[in-house]
Each structure stands twice: as structure tokens, then as C-alpha cells.
Amino acid sequence: MQIAIVGAGIVGAATAYELAADGHEVTVFEQRGAAAEEASFGSAGLLAPALLVPWAVPGIGPQRCAWGGPTAPRLARGSGAAGLAWRWRWTQAGRRPEAPALLAALEGLGRYSLARTRALVQQLEVDIESSRGALVLLRRPEDVEQLQPALQTLRDAGTAVRDVDADTARLIEPGLSADAPLAGALHAPDGEAGNCRLFAQILRQAAQDLGARFVFGARVQALGGNPAGLQVAGEDAPRRADAVVLCTGLASTALLRPLGLRLPMAAVHGYSISAPLREDTHAPQGVVIDPLHRLSIARQGQRVRVSGGAELGHAGGAHHAPTLQTMYLALSGWFPGGALTSSPQVQVWRGARPTLPDGAPVIGAGGPRGLWINAGHGACGWAQACGSARALADLIAGRAPDVDLQPFGIQRF
Numbered sequence: 001m002q003i004a005i006v007g008a009g010i011v012g013a014a015t016a017y018e019l020a021a022d023g024h025e026v027t028v029f030e031q032r033g034a035a036a037e038e039a040s041f042g043s044a045g046l047l048a049p050a051l052l053v054p055w056a057v058p059g060i061g062p063q064r065c066a067w068g069g070p071t072a073p074r075l076a077r078g079s080g081a082a083g084l085a086w087r088w089r090w091t092q093a094g095r096r097p098e099a100p101a102l103l104a105a106l107e108g109l110g111r112y113s114l115a116r117t118r119a120l121v122q123q124l125e126v127d128i129e130s131s132r133g134a135l136v137l138l139r140r141p142e143d144v145e146q147l148q149p150a151l152q153t154l155r156d157a158g159t160a161v162r163d164v165d166a167d168t169a170r171l172i173e174p175g176l177s178a179d180a181p182l183a184g185a186l187h188a189p190d191g192e193a194g195n196c197r198l199f200a201q202i203l204r205q206a207a208q209d210l211g212a213r214f215v216f217g218a219r220v221q222a223l224g225g226n227p228a229g230l231q232v233a234g235e236d237a238p239r240r241a242d243a244v245v246l247c248t249g250l251a252s253t254a255l256l257r258p259l260g261l262r263l264p265m266a267a268v269h270g271y272s273i274s275a276p277l278r279e280d281t282h283a284p285q286g287v288v289i290d291p292l293h294r295l296s297i298a299r300q301g302q303r304v305r306v307s308g309g310a311e312l313g314h315a316g317g318a319h320h321a322p323t324l325q326t327m328y329l330a331l332s333g334w335f336p337g338g339a340l341t342s343s344p345q346v347q348v349w350r351g352a353r354p355t356l357p358d359g360a361p362v363i364g365a366g367g368p369r370g371l372w373i374n375a376g377h378g379a380c381g382w383a384q385a386c387g388s389a390r391a392l393a394d395l396i397a398g399r400a401p402d403v404d405l406q407p408f409g410i411q412r413f
Helices: 010-021 080-093 099-124 141-156 166-172 196-209 251-259 321-334 378-396
Strands: 002-006 025-030 046-048 131-138 162-165 184-193 213-216 220-224 229-232 243-246 266-276 287-290 295-300 303-312 347-355 362-365 371-375
Touching: 002 010, 002 229, 010 025, 010 196, 010 371, 010 378, 025 196, 046 099, 046 378, 080 266, 080 303, 099 141, 099 196, 099 378, 131 141, 131 166, 131 295, 141 184, 162 166, 166 184, 184 287, 184 295, 196 213, 220 243, 220 251, 243 251, 243 378, 251 371, 266 321, 266 378, 287 321, 295 321, 303 321, 347 378, 362 378, 371 378
Parallel strands: 002 025, 002 243, 025 213, 131 287, 243 371
Antiparallel strands: 046 184, 131 184, 162 184, 220 229, 266 303, 266 347, 287 295, 295 303, 362 371
């Protein structure tokens, strides 16, 4: 089949690779000048356990964050009434009776995706700056209660998550400050982090080697239906295809609306600070999660990346100084001397994570014949990309995927 993909982030690049590997004629349209230039650019890097990714799903984490925001994303300039309504839906979603079932489905997708990611890394023989092991840091013993829904789901699925005391936590991560308050930790030995942007570029090249075409600087302004197709800005005629796969972010909502499909997707902005490694023994060896501040600190090769924050609204492009201050303090507080935060090579990034109010993506048929969606992965785009791409490719080929996609259908909205 001739398949057009909209978007070349990590999800789009993975989808292009899987479809090209299945023998389809694939063309990817991306409005930016390269792959992984938006949400995938400064990803936190945490691959697993996906349910413990900060801001992944509603109802997981402390009631209030250190900088004063509520458990839902903070409202920034430009959020308006729509942002307030979306935040209310996010808060309510974590309390709904079906929330545990959705958590279980997300855990299954995350586990399947991790296995697929590792298989591709081995198959392509590449280094994605991965680090193994995830450690959730607990300041007080009672902090674990806020994580119970996710922990119960992980343990029910057989994922190893061990309770360890502070001394053991410091053995696992020797760079942890001896002075930082630490009552204990949760250790996921099979946890993993990696460089999302790097792997997206690797997958783009691998897809091209299989015959896929990437058209950069191409903004898709409309979708066709019956037959499938799309209209690229600046072109006189629409491009026809046997199938169109939406892997773009917030633009998905505008493209779907004329077709009668409404996705309540919001751009939830987050931050990452990437600093050069200063001293290996003082830096994280894997990834650590600070649930109180809802941030993660991950090792990525010769860099350390701290990621956190969640904002609704454009904020005029300005960075939220209290959020960044919290991130800097967390990095220096947990791992003093581990990163060169004063280096001119430090990169501070603010980017939008396209998120649906229940924290789950949409993966599957989009309504009109030939339209497919693989979007709305929020903070878990990296953790879910390879699994959702393989599963969607199976659906398009008429095969039953190895993971249940029913909970991620567009009909739930």
C-alpha cells in the first residue's frame, strides 16, 4: 500500500520504520526541517517503567507539587477557559472507576514497547545511550502511598519493583548525596532510559534504507477521506494514498475536526535541562524519579538530563523560573558534583507534550476509511513509540497485534 504519515517525531519515525519493514510504500510529511524537533527533542528519556514517568497519567503522585501547583498541570498564560476545563477532566480521570483498567492497559503497552525497542536496538546494532535501572526516591515512608495505583498495576503484571532502604538505594546509585533526606526507595531493576531523539533519527535513516521517503518543511493543512489523502500547504493538488497515519501532535485535533472527529488533546508543556557529565561516580548510573517534585534525572551517555514540569498554555514562550529552579536544585541536591550545570553547553528546553485527559494515547482506526491515528502519547511518547508503531502496522496489515489496543480507541471520547 501507499501510506502517508504525518509527523516525524519518535512515534512517526517508528511507525514509518515498521510500515516500511512490512513492505509498504511510505512517505512521511513533517513541518519541521528534521526528525524529532518537537516533543521528542528534549524527552526525559525514561523508557520503563512507563507508569512511573512523571505526569504520565492522572491520579499518580503527590497532591501538591513543590512549586505550589495542584496535582494537575499548572495553568500558564494562554490556557484560558479551555485549559481550565481540560485540567478538570484530567483530575477527574484519575478518579473514574475505569481508571485501574486503563492503567493495566498502559502497563501492557509499555512492557510490549520496551521489548520492541530493545529488539530494534539489537537488530539495528546501535547505541542509544541507554542506562539500566530505575530508582524512585522517597523522602518519607508514606510517600509511597501516592504511587500505589501504579505500583499495584506493575506488581500485578509481574514487574519487579523492590522496596529498599536508604543505604541500599545509595549502593544502587552511589552518587546520591549523603545529606539529602531519603527514607528509602523503590527499585525497578528492569527500568531503562535512553536518548529518544537519537533513536528517532536512527529509525528515520533505517526507514529510508527500506525505501521510505521523508518530506521535511511540509505542513499538512487538511486530510482527505474516501479516498484517503492529504493536502500539503503550498501544493495545488491533494496527495492521494491508500492510508494516512496521523502521528503528529496537537495538529491532530485541527486536522480531525473537519472530519467530525474531536480529540480533547492539550499541549502540556514540560522542561528538560541537559548538562555535561562532570564526574561519573557522582552522577546517576540509571534513572531516578523524584515523585514529590514530579521530575526525573537520567544518565544519557556523557550527559545528565533532569526533566519535569507540566503547564497548560503557551506562556508567551517564557520559561517558568520556579519550575527550572526546582529542577536545578533537585539535580544538585540529589547528585552534587555530577553535572556541569554552569557549562555553556547546558541546554534548557521547553516543549509541548500532546496529551489526552486520561493520559492514554489514541492508536487505531480514525473513522473515515483509510485514516489511522497513533498520537496523544503525552509524557510517554518515547516509552510507547516502538510498541504502538508495531501494533498499528499489524492492524493496517489485517493482523491481530500482540498487545490489546481496544482501550486506546478514539471511540472512548
